[in-house]
Amino acid sequence: MASNPMYQFNVYRIGPEIKLGSVDISFTNASLFMVISSLAILIIFNLGAKKKTLIPDKLQLLSELSYSFVAKMISDTAGSKAKPYFSFIFSLFMFVLFCNMFGMIPYAFTVTSHIIVTFVLAAFIFVGVTIIGFMKHGLGYLKLFVPSGVPIVLLPLIVVIEIISYLSRPISLSVRLFANMMAGHTMMKVFGGFVISLGIIGGWLPLSFSVALTGLEILVAFLQAYVFAILTCIYLNDALNLHH
């Protein structure tokens, strides 16, 4: 069973079954890794924020660099109006990044390889951005679907396309992250299985592949977290500034 490359994505209960009414909200391995990621973020950044020295130590430098990295990302893509949403985007980026990175530890569970998790995040962002857009611009937010400078003949088609692309945002956002993580981990598992089944003679090729893939996956883990955060910024930019 363990040689099944999809086995790593199985969710299983840890501890007793918890029921809220008729709904099962048991603590699972997915929950465990969510808790671990959040705790790791909190511990690292709390340690980094604790000391107030003029010359930062390593943890402080790490947290301050992450802070300015995310701040720059937001101000570059969404402008200065997006400042109130900084802490949300920072938490989102760090949460996705740490979940991805913890997934890279062997035998660990990757929270973000589950469509339901990424979809909830993406749907929350989608709903939030839409609410912000309507709050800022009222019905004028619908102008987002009507790009300026388009011939009137093409307009109905363009509007339909724009609406579809807008509505597909949560799906594309969630599927991008989920599919990347799942595919990467499946590939690594498959190549790892090849190493075992080919043995000492033929196992070197898939092993070297596995090593290369690990590096690639770490890159993808960072990149997908970055993409997730920056797409959130772009959606936020649409809602705040409304120039299409």
Add this chain to the structure above:
Amino acid sequence: MLKKIVILLFVTCFACLDIVFAAESGGMPQLNPEFWISQIFWLIITFGILFFVLTKVILPKISDNLETRKSQILENIETADKQKEESQKKIDEYEKIILDSKLKAKSYFNEAREKILVDINKKKVALEKDLDEEISEVEKELSDLKNKSGEKINKIAAETSAELIQELIGENVNSSSIAAIVEEQTRINKETKDV
């Protein structure tokens, strides 16, 4: 050997692909809705706590740190600039003092020099005056002496010639006539000397 390995690889690859397809047919655990609600629930809790703590506690601290560092660095740069200006001012003052003292020293030197020169001149003039006086005195004495010596010589010459004449001819000659002769002689001598 290489061929064998490649063939072996392919065969095992296909064997493994079987396993993969078997897994696919087993379905993805992600699409199993058994724990969806649990995942959503725990996601909301963990992310909510993370978001809350980051927003309320940690991020303000970090931004505070960054701000204080920025302002401190700016302050330090400002004070450094101020100190630089001050030191520049002090250097200017110092140079001014040195220049002043140099000028003063020069003026002192010049004053002293002029004083000394004046002194020297005064003394020189006095000395020259003294010398002139002495020289004129001596000259006067000399001329006196000269004048007197002519008369004396004439007198002596007259006396000696009178004595000589007495010795030679044994009679007294009028002394005035002798003196006249001597005078005439000296006059002739003088004339020949002058010529």
